[in-house]
Amino acid sequence: VQPPEKPLQAEEWNRLKESFQSPAVFEEVMFNSMIRCNSPIDVAKSLLTHVAKNNGDIAYNLLVKYLALCVQQGQTSEICDVYEIMKTKFKMLESGSYNLIIRGLSNSDQWRMALTLLEEVKKIMIPSRTNYECCIKAASRHQEMNLAFELYHEMLTKDLVPTLDVLQAFFDFSRGMKGAELQKELFGILLYLRDNQIYPHKMFMRSIKLWFESIPGGNWRGQLTNIKDSGQCPVCNHQLEDSDLTEEEYNNLRERIIRDVIHGTDMFRKTSPQEFEAFQTFVENRLPFDIVIDGLNVSHIKPRKMQCENLFDAVNYLAKDNARLLVLGRKHMLINSSNWKREIMKEMQNKADFFFAENISEDDAFLLYATLRSGKHCKFVTRDFLRDHKACLSDSLTRHLFRKWQLIYCVKSKKMFLSVFIQQPAFRYDCVVQTTGDTWHIPYKDTFEEKYSYRVPRKWLCIQQK
Amino acid sequence: MQSANVLLKKIVRSSVLPFAAQHGMKKDLFPLSRTLSLSLCLKQDNSSSPSEKLDLDGWKKVMKSGLQEEVSETVSESKELSALAAARELLEMWRLAGRSVPEKISEEQLKTFLECPSKSAKKKYLRYLHLRELYKKNDKRKMDEKRERRLESQEQASKTDENKRNSFICLWANCMDRAYSWRVAQSMIFGQPLIFDMSYEKDMSIREVANTVRQIVLSEGCNRRSVDPFHIHFCNLKDDSLYHKEFIKHYREAWGKLLITVTDQCYTDVFPKDKLIYLTADSPKVMKTFDHDKIYIVGSMVDRSIKTGVSLARAKRLGLETAALPLEKYLLWNAGAKNLTLDQMMQILLTLKDTGDWKKALEFVPKRKYYGFVSKPVHQLQKTLNLINTLKLGKRQEEVQKQFAKNYSKKLTQK
Numbered sequence: 015v016q017p018p019e020k021p022l023q024a025e026e027w028n029r030l031k032e033s034f035q036s037p038a039v040f041e042e043v044m045f046n047s048m049i050r051c052n053s054p055i056d057v058a059k060s061l062l063t064h065v066a067k068n069n070g071d072i073a074y075n076l077l078v079k080y081l082a083l084c085v086q087q088g089q090t091s092e093i094c095d096v097y098e099i100m101k102t103k104f105k106m107l108e109s110g111s112y113n114l115i116i117r118g119l120s121n122s123d124q125w126r127m128a129l130t131l132l133e134e135v136k137k138i139m140i141p142s143r144t145n146y147e148c149c150i151k152a153a154s155r156h157q158e159m160n161l162a163f164e165l166y167h168e169m170l171t172k173d174l175v176p177t178l179d180v181l182q183a184f185f186d187f188s189r190g191m192k193g194a195e196l197q198k199e200l201f202g203i204l205l206y207l208r209d210n211q212i213y214p215h216k217m218f219m220r221s222i223k224l225w226f227e228s229i230p231g232g233n234w235r236g237q238l239t240n241i242k243d244s245g246q247c248p249v250c251n252h253q254l255e256d257s258d259l260t261e262e263e264y265n266n267l268r269e270r271i272i273r274d275v276i277h278g279t280d281m282f283r284k285t286s287p288q289e290f291e292a293f294q295t296f297v298e299n300r301l302p303f304d305i306v307i308d309g310l311n312v313s314h315i316k317p318r319k320m321q322c323e324n325l326f327d328a329v330n331y332l333a334k335d336n337a338r339l340l341v342l343g344r345k346h347m348l349i350n351s352s353n354w355k356r357e358i359m360k361e362m363q364n365k366a367d368f369f370f371a372e373n374i375s376e377d378d379a380f381l382l383y384a385t386l387r388s389g390k391h392c393k394f395v396t397r398d399f400l401r402d403h404k405a406c407l408s409d410s411l412t413r414h415l416f417r418k419w420q421l422i423y424c425v426k427s428k429k430m431f432l433s434v435f436i437q438q439p440a441f442r443y444d445c446v447v448q449t450t451g452d453t454w455h456i457p458y459k460d461t462f463e464e465k466y467s468y469r470v471p472r473k474w475l476c477i478q479q480k
Numbered sequence: 481m482q483s484a485n486v487l488l489k490k491i492v493r494s495s496v497l498p499f500a501a502q503h504g505m506k507k508d509l510f511p512l513s514r515t516l517s518l519s520l521c522l523k524q525d526n527s528s529s530p531s532e533k534l535d536l537d538g539w540k541k542v543m544k545s546g547l548q549e550e551v552s553e554t555v556s557e558s559k560e561l562s563a564l565a566a567a568r569e570l571l572e573m574w575r576l577a578g579r580s581v582p583e584k585i586s587e588e589q590l591k592t593f594l595e596c597p598s599k600s601a602k603k604k605y606l607r608y609l610h611l612r613e614l615y616k617k618n619d620k621r622k623m624d625e626k627r628e629r630r631l632e633s634q635e636q637a638s639k640t641d642e643n644k645r646n647s648f649i650c651l652w653a654n655c656m657d658r659a660y661s662w663r664v665a666q667s668m669i670f671g672q673p674l675i676f677d678m679s680y681e682k683d684m685s686i687r688e689v690a691n692t693v694r695q696i697v698l699s700e701g702c703n704r705r706s707v708d709p710f711h712i713h714f715c716n717l718k719d720d721s722l723y724h725k726e727f728i729k730h731y732r733e734a735w736g737k738l739l740i741t742v743t744d745q746c747y748t749d750v751f752p753k754d755k756l757i758y759l760t761a762d763s764p765k766v767m768k769t770f771d772h773d774k775i776y777i778v779g780s781m782v783d784r785s786i787k788t789g790v791s792l793a794r795a796k797r798l799g800l801e802t803a804a805l806p807l808e809k810y811l812l813w814n815a816g817a818k819n820l821t822l823d824q825m826m827q828i829l830l831t832l833k834d835t836g837d838w839k840k841a842l843e844f845v846p847k848r849k850y851y852g853f854v855s856k857p858v859h860q861l862q863k864t865l866n867l868i869n870t871l872k873l874g875k876r877q878e879e880v881q882k883q884f885a886k887n888y889s890k891k892l893t894q895k
């Protein structure tokens with residue numbers, strides 16, 4: 015239905031309603047299309063008047079839709095009126111209309127009322143993060159930074175994840191303001207980005223840069239740059255943080271992987287205790303390895319080639335520098351077949367240690383164990399992202415450690431013409447927001463949206479104090 | 481850059497739009513939006529002055545004037561709402577706003593609602609209650625209609641012929657029941673055992689356990705009506721477990737009279753190990769024929785979240801033989817998990833036992849899960865598949881299907 019362009023008389027509405035195929039929902043459909051077409055508010059009012067005169071009352075859902083239209087057009091006085099009516103009519107409102115009213119009022123000069131509404135919402139449920147977002151933005155727009163930060167911390171204690179928009183608003187609106195407290199809070203946001211591995215997008219990065227440069231008497235200067243592979247910043251020659259896991263982190267990760275991934279809820283799901291024990295003694299007797307290879311995964315790299323040939327190439331290539339290799343496979347590889355030739359398998363076993371698991375066991379768990387047991391220098395070769403194993407880890411912190419470790423130690427094999435394996439340049443430096451007190455290095459994304467979660471940004475913002 | 485910022489904000493703001501539109505979508509379910517009060521005087525007012533100048537804020541006056549009587553009530557009625565009452569109030573408001581929320585909700589349901597850990601869990605639970613309410617309403621309506629029709633037809637029948645003779649007294653249901661019981665009782669002495677393994681309670685949510693028991697009740701029914709029933713064993717069934725409670729909810733007094741064997745022992749204690757075969761979709765071994773000397777075990781588990789390898793792990797731990805149904809071999813699989821419901825499993829096993837015919841048995845696999853039987857050579861199947869796709873689907877999907885068929889044939893040749 016096309017909403018009319020001008021307010022209509024009662025009879026005209028009646029006529030329209032009769033011509034509509036299902037008159038029972040006419041008002042709802044009409045309001046929906048009004049919201050869609052952003053019709054003038056007078057038209058909606060005339061329909062409401064018509065409904066009110068016919069029924070002596072207006073249903074709640076129509077009021078909410080009218081409210082949505084008002085919010086869309088920023089009609090503050092109307093929003094207040096509707097809220098007034100709703101409040102007297104109903105004991106309490108539901109989340110949908112609260113969301114609308116808060117959003118509507120926070121964009122107007124009545125924004126303090128949005129705060130009282132937020133309090134009201136808290137009585138019945140946890141406010142959504144958009145509720146907080148609206149209030150925080152309103153407060154910071156009016157330079158009430160203390161209030162905004164109070165709300166922000168309250169939001170964090172409720173386990174709500176702030177949007178980048180809110181964080182950006184803090185930087186936008188405190189530009190040029192003075193105060194040690196404020197500065198500390200904003201540094202706190204940067205550290206929040208660091209702790210949660212969030213990368214700001216380009217516009218956010220600009221806000222950060224402008225804020226730094228606007229601090230009175232701060233003498234901060236920001237520059238965009240690319241970090242060298244060695245991890246040195248070309249602008250300030252500062253060496254970025256090392257990406258290696260600390261000893262404590264490493265041990266922690268190892269224990270968690272053995273506990274959550276290999277043992278898990280039921281060890282029989284992935285292997286069996288006898289087999290795992292056999293594997294453990296096997297590994298202990300031959301430690302340490304330099305490279306652990308996921309045999310089956312590597313053998314599928316080139317589908318045209320025989321599987322054992324693929325593996326043979328890989329082992330030959332990696333064995334060049336006298337590295338100690340461990341190849342993990344399954345028992346079926348030992349049976350002479352069209353894909354697995356016994357002679358080639360024999361030859362390979364001279365160059366590397368092999369462990370063959372049962373055909374129904376998961377070899378990935380063994381891969382992780384052998385690599386972690388060998389120590390920090392050990393790498394593993396697979397094309398697998400090991401997402402399902404990461405998902406077995408119980409908390410997000412360990413999951414992040416796993417990802418970091420994986421990025422450093424996984425030698426990703428790329429297909430080349432001569433079946434040569436290229437080591438993906440693992441970063442030497444850690445790709446997070448970092449500071450030394452008088453410098454800040456902030457990685458940022460070029461695009462607004464992050465497409466691949468495993469990809470880390472290559473562009474940096476370098477800020478230093480002169 | 482500033483302008484881009486503004487643009488972004490606009491996008492965020494306009495997200496009110498889909499929210500409201502979404503509500504509009506659901507309107508069919510709520511044709512009657514409740515109106516709260518109806519003041520007579522206003523109606524008269526309306527009729528007396530049909531054509532006056534448009535008063536755009538007239539609705540506000542109406543809303544406010546209608547309130548005067550109510551306000552006094554609401555204020556005096558409630559000062560402080562308890563958590564439960566507040567939740568009930570909130571649900572009522574959601575219902576008025578047109579969300580999928582049940583009309584009536586019991587105290588117990590409200591408590592579970594409050595205990596839901598997250599907002600989305602709450603939403604899901606409400607939606608589930610709402611749908612259940614709709615189904616119940618529909619069923620009731622249909623029952624009423626049926627009863628009316630039956631009464632009508634009875635009236636007509638009594639008019640037409642009054643004395644109709646029959647050599648049997650009409651006791652069908654009762655007789656059938658007795659015959660079935662006789663057969664099942666015989667199978668309890670001479671029949672082949674079939675075991676339901678009731679040890680997965682901790683792997684399931686409460687709702688999954690309820691679903692499991694429902695499926696077992698269905699399969700028990702199938703078994704009872706079959707020509708040559710299994711002797712059903714419920715093993716590892718502890719008293720006062722969730723399973724047990726659900727069973728009693730379903731069977732009531734009949735639970736004590738069921739012709740099945742219930743034990744809290746493990747099947748390995750009851751039967752010799754070498755005779756047991758654990759049926760699980762994760763098994764690397766594929767069942768070739770139905771063996772009448774073996775004892776098959778079915779895990780009583782519904783896993784909506786597809787926990788792979790749970791039952792295989794159990795069989796491995798006990799050192800039992802495992803087997804999977806040869807679904808790949810006989811069916812050109814389309815979509816869905818290879819684990820079947822317990823009653824489908826029962827139907828398949830019963831048919832296999834009676835006939836040994838895989839094709840007949842696998843008829844009980846849901847049709848949506850497969851394209852057809854693998855009876856012809858694969859390249860012919862491919863042709864029909866392509867034909868189906870050109871008829872049914874768009875072009876791009878056709879390519880995908882082709883790819884699938886190609887891979888499928890490759891897989892077969894590899895084997």
